Amino acid sequence: MKAYTEKFQKLASDFLERQKEQSAPSDPDPLNLSGAMMEMTKYFAEHPEQIVEKQVNLWKDYMKLWQSTAKKMVGDQDVEPIVSPAKEDRRFKDKEWEENQIFDYIKQSYLLSSKWIENLVEENPQAESHEGQKLKFYARQFIDAMSPTNFAMTNPEVIRETIEKNGKNLLNGLENIAKDINPETGEFRIRMTDETAFELGKNVATTPGKVVYQNELIQLIQYEPLTETVYKTPVLITPPWINKFYILDLRPENSLIRWLVEKGYTVFVISWKNPDESMADLDFADYMTLGPLSALGAIEDATGEKSVNAIGYCIGGTLLACTLAFLGAKESIDRVKSATFLVTQVDFSESGELKLFVDDRQLAVMENLMEEKGYLDGSTMAQTFNMLRSNDLIWSFVINNYLLGRDPFPFDLLYWNSDSTRLTRACHSQYLREMYKENNLVKPGAFVLHDTPIDLANITIPTYIQAAQTDHICPWKSVYKATQQFSGERRFMLAGSGHIAGVVNPPAAKKYNHWVNTDTPENPDDWLAQAEDHPGSWWDDWHNWLKKRSGKKVDARVPGDGKLEIIEDAPGSYVKIRY
Structure with a gap:
C-alpha cells in the first residue's frame, strides 16, 4: 500500500506542476x-x-x-x-x-x-x-x-467485489488510473479495450490487398480478388478521416470490404494520413483533390476504367457529395456511375447534438487551439463523440476499470474507436463553419471549391442513401434530407441500430432490420409511414441495387497488373500513424 501511496503522490505532484506551467485559458467560459x-x-x-x-x-x-x-x-x-x-x-x-x-x-x-x-x-x-x-x-x-x-460506496456490485477481493479491486483500479495517465504530457485517457490485443494487418484490417498509389494525404488500397471474374466497374470507398478506414474491415466475418470483394467487386479504399503540423493548411478542396479526385485517376491507371461506383461514409460521404457536385459543374460527372452514401449529411439544419458545439464563441476557442498546433487533437473529437453517449462510452469504463479494477476487454470495435486521428486546422474549421454553422452546402453556389460554386442539384447520377435509426451522430431524418437535394434517381434505406452497427451489419449476423420505400416524399415521417420493414441486414438490398450499375463480368484484376506498381501490403503505413 505504501508503494501505491508514493506513486500517486508523485502523480499528483507532477500534475500540479504541469498545471502551473500552463497559461490561464483565454476564455473563462469556452x-x-x-x-x-x-x-x-x-x-x-x-x-x-x-x-x-x-x-x-x-x-x-x-x-x-x-x-x-x-x-x-x-x-x-x-x-x-x-x-x-x-x-x-x-x-x-x-x-x-x-x-x-x-x-x-x-x-x-x-x-x-x-x-x-x-x-x-x-x-x-x-x-x-x-x-x-x-x-x-x-x-x-x-x-x-x-x-x-x-x-464505490453506492454501487452494490462494487461493494460486493470489494468485500470478496479484500479491496484488491480498488488497488487494481488505482493501477489502471496510473496506466491511463500519459507520463510525458499528463493527459488522462480512459482505455476502452486492451489495445495490445490488436495489430493492424494481423487480426484487424486483414482483407488481402496492396497499396497501389499514395500522395501526401492518402494511400489508395486495391484489394486482391476472391472471385475468378469481377464486375467491370470498380468500387471506390471514401471513408471518414475523423476515424480510420478499417471500421469497414475489422474482422473477416463483419468486414464490408471483404464482403464486397467476395461478391465480385474490384474494391479500392482511400486510407487518409493522420496529419501533422505541416499539413495545417489543407482544406476541404485539398481533401477533394488529393482524395477522391486523385483516386479516380489512379483507378483508371490501375484498371483502365474511367468510371467507378463511389461510396462515402459519414464526412467521407459529405466530401463525396461535394466531389460529385464539382464534377457535375465541370460536366465530368460521368466519372462516377452511381454513389452510395452511408450515414451522410449534406443538409445540416437538423444535425443533432453535435451542432451544440458549434457557435461563434466555441468555434473561436477551437480555432485558437488549432492555430497553435495546426490540427485538432484526435482525442478532443473522440471525447466529444463519447459525451453523446456518456453512460456507455465513459462511465461504464470508469466503473469497470477503476472501481471493479478489471482490465478492459479486448474488443476490435473499441480498439478502432480509440485509434483517433487528428484533423487539419483549415479543413476542420471550414467544415464546422460552412456546414454545421452556416449550412452552405444546400445553398446553391454558397460553398466554393477551387473557384467552383457547389450545387448539389448537379448530382444527376443514381444514389443509394443509407441512414441508421438510432444514429446519434448523423440523425436519420437529417440524412434523409439528401433525397430532396440530389437530382438523379434516389433510393433511401433506413437501417436499424446506430452510426456504426447500422452500417457494419453483415447478413450472416441476422441482426436488426431495415426499411425500404421507393418514394421519397419531402417529410421523412411520411416516408417511414409507407416503408416496408425487412428483417436483417440491408447489404443484400444494396448489392442488388449496385450490381445493376456495375456492368458485365470481366476477368479478375490483380493489384499491380495495371500501370500502378505495388507500394506495400494493405492496410498500408498511413493507417498505422498514431500520436
Whole structure:
C-alpha cells in the first residue's frame, strides 16, 4: 500500500506542476454556457411560483418514496416503484437495485432528482433555442456523472467485489488510473479495450490487398480478388478521416470490404494520413483533390476504367457529395456511375447534438487551439463523440476499470474507436463553419471549391442513401434530407441500430432490420409511414441495387497488373500513424 501511496503522490505532484506551467485559458467560459444559465436564473427569479411548485412536487415525490421504502422494509413486496429507469438504461441491471431496499431507495432518489433537474432546464422559454439545447445537454452530462453507479460506496456490485477481493479491486483500479495517465504530457485517457490485443494487418484490417498509389494525404488500397471474374466497374470507398478506414474491415466475418470483394467487386479504399503540423493548411478542396479526385485517376491507371461506383461514409460521404457536385459543374460527372452514401449529411439544419458545439464563441476557442498546433487533437473529437453517449462510452469504463479494477476487454470495435486521428486546422474549421454553422452546402453556389460554386442539384447520377435509426451522430431524418437535394434517381434505406452497427451489419449476423420505400416524399415521417420493414441486414438490398450499375463480368484484376506498381501490403503505413 505504501508503494501505491508514493506513486500517486508523485502523480499528483507532477500534475500540479504541469498545471502551473500552463497559461490561464483565454476564455473563462469556452463552452459559452454562462449566458444560458443567467437567462434561466433570471426567468425563475421573475416567476418564483414555478420554482416553488417544482420544489413542492419534488418534496411530495420524496415523501411517496419514503413511504414506499418503509413498506418494503416491513416486508411488503408488492409496492410499486415511484419512478423506474428507462427500459434502455443498463446502469441498474444488478439485482440489488431491485431487491435491496437501501439501494432501491438510492436509485429512485437519484432518478427523482434527475427528473427534477431535467424539468428545470426544459421548462423555460429558451429551452428550444441553441443555448437552451446546450444547457440541456450539459445538464444531462452532470446527471450522468452523478449516478450512484459511478461511486464505490453506492454501487452494490462494487461493494460486493470489494468485500470478496479484500479491496484488491480498488488497488487494481488505482493501477489502471496510473496506466491511463500519459507520463510525458499528463493527459488522462480512459482505455476502452486492451489495445495490445490488436495489430493492424494481423487480426484487424486483414482483407488481402496492396497499396497501389499514395500522395501526401492518402494511400489508395486495391484489394486482391476472391472471385475468378469481377464486375467491370470498380468500387471506390471514401471513408471518414475523423476515424480510420478499417471500421469497414475489422474482422473477416463483419468486414464490408471483404464482403464486397467476395461478391465480385474490384474494391479500392482511400486510407487518409493522420496529419501533422505541416499539413495545417489543407482544406476541404485539398481533401477533394488529393482524395477522391486523385483516386479516380489512379483507378483508371490501375484498371483502365474511367468510371467507378463511389461510396462515402459519414464526412467521407459529405466530401463525396461535394466531389460529385464539382464534377457535375465541370460536366465530368460521368466519372462516377452511381454513389452510395452511408450515414451522410449534406443538409445540416437538423444535425443533432453535435451542432451544440458549434457557435461563434466555441468555434473561436477551437480555432485558437488549432492555430497553435495546426490540427485538432484526435482525442478532443473522440471525447466529444463519447459525451453523446456518456453512460456507455465513459462511465461504464470508469466503473469497470477503476472501481471493479478489471482490465478492459479486448474488443476490435473499441480498439478502432480509440485509434483517433487528428484533423487539419483549415479543413476542420471550414467544415464546422460552412456546414454545421452556416449550412452552405444546400445553398446553391454558397460553398466554393477551387473557384467552383457547389450545387448539389448537379448530382444527376443514381444514389443509394443509407441512414441508421438510432444514429446519434448523423440523425436519420437529417440524412434523409439528401433525397430532396440530389437530382438523379434516389433510393433511401433506413437501417436499424446506430452510426456504426447500422452500417457494419453483415447478413450472416441476422441482426436488426431495415426499411425500404421507393418514394421519397419531402417529410421523412411520411416516408417511414409507407416503408416496408425487412428483417436483417440491408447489404443484400444494396448489392442488388449496385450490381445493376456495375456492368458485365470481366476477368479478375490483380493489384499491380495495371500501370500502378505495388507500394506495400494493405492496410498500408498511413493507417498505422498514431500520436
